[in-house]
Amino acid sequence: MANIIVAGVGGQGVLLATDVIAAAAVSAGFDAKKSEVHGVAQRGGSVVSHVRYAEKVHSPLCVPGQVDLLIAFERLEALRSAHFVKKDGVIIVNNREIEPIQFLDEPKPYPTGVEDFLEKKNFEVLRIDASDLAKKAGDVRAANVVVLGLASRILDIDERHWTQGLSQILPAKILELNKKAFAKGREAFPL
Known part of the structure; x- marks a missing residue:
């Protein structure tokens, strides 16, 4: 059984990543359920989705x-969803910083030390530069799939x-590029 949260901001591919996780779980013979629980799928707005898979999911x-794995496409989104992660759970954090919408009217410095704070809470934190790896695979927009590659190792x-x-989820015209991005994520950490 796995309980997973995928968090990011609109435009980062949170919902696509959730769909891929669920499709992979079903392909492996699991029952899988997913849900977008809050946020708006608008560029810059916080988006969080839940995915659960097991023999039977209710x-x-x-x-x-109780979350085994938190996948955060943006640092602050890792912090926002960390309360879901169980002790000794894993958090994958893309090192991407996106200024929160709230900062547009009243600019503030981007918070530092997010990953260090999470590690002090006894989470295993895996940091990844998904944007750089996606660029090496052929398109920075595949950063979400790079992170999925790392998640697949866990x-x-x-x-x-x-x-x-x-x-099953991606259009044929971008499938090969995303397979390369996925491979970059799998190779990112020698787990």
Whole structure:
């Protein structure tokens, strides 16, 4: 069983990543449920989705303190959703900084030390420069799939099912590029 939260801001591909995780889990024979629980899918707005998979899943919503893996496409979004992660849970943090919408009217310095704060809470924090790796794969917009590549090393779903999930969700014209991005994420950490 896995409880996963994917968090980011509108335009980062949170919902696409959620769809790929669920499709990979179903391909592997699990029951999977997903839900966007808050936020608006507008550029710059906070977006959070939950994914759960197991032999049988009754609810798509994760309970605070029970999440195995938090995938954060942006640093502050990791902080916003950290209360869901269980002790010794894993948080993948893309090192991307996007100024919160609230800062547009009244600029403030971007908070520092997010990852250090999370590590002090006994979470395993994996930092990744997904944008750079996606650029190396061919398109910076595939950063979300780079992060999924790293997540695939943590979750109990075989790589072939991830490939099936990508093939099922992504349009054919960008599939090969995203497979390269996924591979970059898998290679990012020697877990």
